[in-house]
Amino acid sequence: MNKILLIIKREYLSRVKKKSFIIMTILGPILMAGIGIVPIYLSLQKTEKQKIEVIDESYLFSYKDKDGNRKGLIPEKDIVHYDYPEISIQDARANFYATGYDAILYIPKVVLNGGQNGINIFYKKQLSSSVLAYIEENISKMIFNAMLATNHVDVNFIKDAKDKSTFTLKTIQVDEEGKDKDTNIAVSIGIGLVSAFLIYFFIFMYGVQVMRGVMEEKTSRIVEVILSSVKPFQLMMGKIVGVAMVGLTQFLLWVIFTTTLYSVASVTILKNIDIKQIQQKEQVIKIGADLNYSEMKQNQQPNEMADFWNNFKKVNLVEILLCFLFYFLAGYLMYSALFAAVGAAVDSEADTQQFMMPITIPLILSFVLAQTIIQNPSSSMAFWFSIIPFTSPIIMMVRLPFGVPAWEIALSMSLLILGFIFTTWLAARIYRTGILMYGKKITWKELGKWLFYRA
Amino acid sequence: MVENILSAKNIVKRYASHTALDNVTLEIPTQSIFGLLGPNGAGKTSLIRIINQITGPDSGELFFEGEKLTQKHVEQIGYLPEERGLYKKMEVGEQALYLAQLKGMKKAEAKKKLKEWFAKFEIDAWWNKKVEELSKGMQQKVQFIVTVLHEPKLLILDEPFSGFDPINANIIKNEILHLKKQGSTILFSTHNMGSVEELCDNIALINKSKSILDGSVKDIRKQYKSNTFELEFTGNMMGFTNAMWSGAELIEHTTEGELNKVKVKLLGKTTSNELLQAIIPVAQIHLFKELIPSMNDIFISKVNEGNEIGTQSNFTE
Numbered sequence: 001m002n003k004i005l006l007i008i009k010r011e012y013l014s015r016v017k018k019k020s021f022i023i024m025t026i027l028g029p030i031l032m033a034g035i036g037i038v039p040i041y042l043s044l045q046k047t048e049k050q051k052i053e054v055i056d057e058s059y060l061f062s063y064k065d066k067d068g069n070r071k072g073l074i075p076e077k078d079i080v081h082y083d084y085p086e087i088s089i090q091d092a093r094a095n096f097y098a099t100g101y102d103a104i105l106y107i108p109k110v111v112l113n114g115g116q117n118g119i120n121i122f123y124k125k126q127l128s129s130s131v132l133a134y135i136e137e138n139i140s141k142m143i144f145n146a147m148l149a150t151n152h153v154d155v156n157f158i159k160d161a162k163d164k165s166t167f168t169l170k171t172i173q174v175d176e177e178g179k180d181k182d183t184n185i186a187v188s189i190g191i192g193l194v195s196a197f198l199i200y201f202f203i204f205m206y207g208v209q210v211m212r213g214v215m216e217e218k219t220s221r222i223v224e225v226i227l228s229s230v231k232p233f234q235l236m237m238g239k240i241v242g243v244a245m246v247g248l249t250q251f252l253l254w255v256i257f258t259t260t261l262y263s264v265a266s267v268t269i270l271k272n273i274d275i276k277q278i279q280q281k282e283q284v285i286k287i288g289a290d291l292n293y294s295e296m297k298q299n300q301q302p303n304e305m306a307d308f309w310n311n312f313k314k315v316n317l318v319e320i321l322l323c324f325l326f327y328f329l330a331g332y333l334m335y336s337a338l339f340a341a342v343g344a345a346v347d348s349e350a351d352t353q354q355f356m357m358p359i360t361i362p363l364i365l366s367f368v369l370a371q372t373i374i375q376n377p378s379s380s381m382a383f384w385f386s387i388i389p390f391t392s393p394i395i396m397m398v399r400l401p402f403g404v405p406a407w408e409i410a411l412s413m414s415l416l417i418l419g420f421i422f423t424t425w426l427a428a429r430i431y432r433t434g435i436l437m438y439g440k441k442i443t444w445k446e447l448g449k450w451l452f453y454r455a
Numbered sequence: 456m457v458e459n460i461l462s463a464k465n466i467v468k469r470y471a472s473h474t475a476l477d478n479v480t481l482e483i484p485t486q487s488i489f490g491l492l493g494p495n496g497a498g499k500t501s502l503i504r505i506i507n508q509i510t511g512p513d514s515g516e517l518f519f520e521g522e523k524l525t526q527k528h529v530e531q532i533g534y535l536p537e538e539r540g541l542y543k544k545m546e547v548g549e550q551a552l553y554l555a556q557l558k559g560m561k562k563a564e565a566k567k568k569l570k571e572w573f574a575k576f577e578i579d580a581w582w583n584k585k586v587e588e589l590s591k592g593m594q595q596k597v598q599f600i601v602t603v604l605h606e607p608k609l610l611i612l613d614e615p616f617s618g619f620d621p622i623n624a625n626i627i628k629n630e631i632l633h634l635k636k637q638g639s640t641i642l643f644s645t646h647n648m649g650s651v652e653e654l655c656d657n658i659a660l661i662n663k664s665k666s667i668l669d670g671s672v673k674d675i676r677k678q679y680k681s682n683t684f685e686l687e688f689t690g691n692m693m694g695f696t697n698a699m700w701s702g703a704e705l706i707e708h709t710t711e712g713e714l715n716k717v718k719v720k721l722l723g724k725t726t727s728n729e730l731l732q733a734i735i736p737v738a739q740i741h742l743f744k745e746l747i748p749s750m751n752d753i754f755i756s757k758v759n760e761g762n763e764i765g766t767q768s769n770f771t772e
Contacts, residue, residue: 003557006553006556006557007557010553014542014544014545216542216543217542220540220541220542220543221536221538221539221540222539222540222541222542224504224509224534224536224538224539225534225535225536225539225554225598225601225602226554226557227507227509228507228508228509228529228532228534228536229529229530229554229557229558229559230557231526232509436504436509436510438538449471453470453471
């Protein structure tokens with residue numbers, strides 16, 4: 001027992017001290033935090049103000065004041081500025097490059113009743129999609145209002161009707177005791193997919209590390225010396241447990257670093273632009289010329305954020321976290337034993353392909369299935385795949401946030417433990433023979449024979 | 456002190472397609488150097504792995520100092536395999552400490568002893584180097600130290616001199632003899648018959664999974680001598696052959712100027728003295744020497760005999 005501790009210690013320290021581990025540990029959280037922060041940061045970047053020349057032949061978007069100057073009606077904001085010169089589209093286009101304008105917005109006479117397709121924008125350099133969307137939305141709303149006005153429909157009535165008819169379907173799960181469980185599907189999907197991905201990623205990454213470690217011992221021929229001191233099973237388990245601890249360490253460091261980075265970032269980079277400001281920004285974009293549907297949303301959005309956090313809290317986080325740790329460890333242990341067996345059976349990395357296949361297929365399959373099962377987490381397909389040990393670590397994590405009966409979790413866990421014992425038994429038999437076998441082309445038949453050799 | 460440090464009785468090891476060891480029995484006397492000989496693929500490595508408990512026999516028993524061999528004995532055995540390596544990315548000192556601890560040594564004790572050995576081999580400077588920075592010969596030295604560090608009662612060395620230059624091979628040889636003097640027993644597997652004659656007290660010859668010859672090196676060579684003598688003389692060759700007539704048979708004859716060089720085999724109960732008496736009147740003798748077969752000759756002759764090729768062995772010294 002003392003010796004297996006020595007092996008675990010070596011496996012753990014030799015990996016944790018590696019440069020690649022340190023780099024991954026630092027880079028991982030930066031990447032993860034980046035995924036969260038960069039889009040927000042980018043969306044807050046000011047786009048250069050575009051100067052646009054509007055040739056309005058319809059007089060719906062501009063009017064002449066008493067001095068005969070044309071005044072525009074299209075709402076402006078910091079990303080666009082409109083001018084309404086009194087010239088024809090031909091002249092505007094002919095002198096386009098002589099002027100300082102970035103684009104010409106041309107609105108032909110007939111824009112109502114389907115004529116809006118004649119509205120064109122001419123540009124020098126590609127306009128950003130947010131500018132285009134902004135122009136489109138405003139003009140569309142103005143046409144909408146104009147149509148209502150020409151048909152004598154009350155704008156306020158439409159607004160009222162919209163307000164009163166829009167709603168979000170509330171989902172309430174009823175448990176066996178008849179109590180209501182308030183859930184939020186988006187939160188459940190998020191938690192399910194993220195934890196499933198993490199388990200998939202860790203099993204793969206650390207399983208392959210176990211395989212490489214076994215191969216290193218075999219090809220460097222140190223294994224025979226070590227086996228004169230310890231049993232093959234001790235060496236194999238020492239490596240598997242050592243690498244598992246590396247995985248847990250990395251995961252823990254990632255969680256700590258990501259949280260720190262995120263909070264530091266939100267204090268510094270996003271200091272002046274809190275969530276409310278972001279929301280307002282989105283609302284401003286959506287505000288139409290006259291009819292302001294977004295007012296309704298404006299009041300609702302902060303509530304949505306709060307709702308999200310409330311729902312996040314409603315999901316049984318402790319249960320999910322404990323299950324995550326269990327499936328993470330047990331799934332890894334089951335697969336890594338097989339990875340160890342492959343490493344022991346072959347002489348070089350190139351030979352691993354044919355034996356890797358059957359190990360990676362259930363892993364990849366369950367990851368692919370996860371995306372279907374998330375749509376329908378209580379289907380019979382979801383049930384079976386979350387019970388079968390080879391797919392259960394990933395599929396069960398997908399289902400858990402939606403609520404899974406305790407007996408199913410218990411069954412899935414017991415089967416996974418049995419699966420782990422089985423693969424370890426199998427792997428140990430292949431390992432102890434393979435690790436001392438050199439220069440032999442290994443076939444499946446050969447592996448089968450190894451299972452029945454006496455130690 | 457138990458007479459035999461290790462006894463293997465009727466060891467059988469089978470693999471799916473062949474038998475690696477077929478009823479092999481051997482006794483290794485305490486504080487001796489025991490040579491385990493045999494052609495490639497004879498089963499030596501299988502036997503060594505069984506003694507190291509890396510694999511187990513299908514049948515048969517092993518005893519270490521009279522006790523049944525169990526896992527607790529691994530700490531009293533040191534093993535230097537033929538194909539040997541170290542963790543390439545690990546530092547030399549750290550690695551040696553790890554391997555010593557796996558053999559049951561305490562860390563502090565292992566460190567102290569390692570420092571002594573490193574000083575003795577003048578390799579102190581390597582302590583913090585990574586193994587991949589060392590040459591093959593340097594790595595072999597580290598491996599040798601790791602094998603003997605825990606002062607095993609039984610030291611198993613499989614081709615210990617391969618990879619060493621003659622100077623370092625000599626250092627290792629002297630260390631082996633020194634260890635024996637201190638009480639260790641050495642099981643020594645090699646193809647180098649010269650070193651067998653020089654070092655080994657006893658041998659066992661394994662061929663085709665079977666032990667075909669064992670005993671002390673002296674006895675075996677005596678047993679395999681064939682009453683053949685080498686003679687150099689000046690004088691009449693015809694007179695010489697007439698003189699030895701029915702007492703001996705001429706095997707080989709060459710001349711070098713006046714000098715006749717012959718090899719003769721004594722027949723029947725003729726003694727060397729009788730032969731000398733017969734030829735002294737007719738020849739001036741310059742050299743008279745009994746030809747004792749080398750281990751190399753015995754090895755080749757026994758293995759070939761086993762392989763039923765049956766070629767005449769050529770005794771030379």
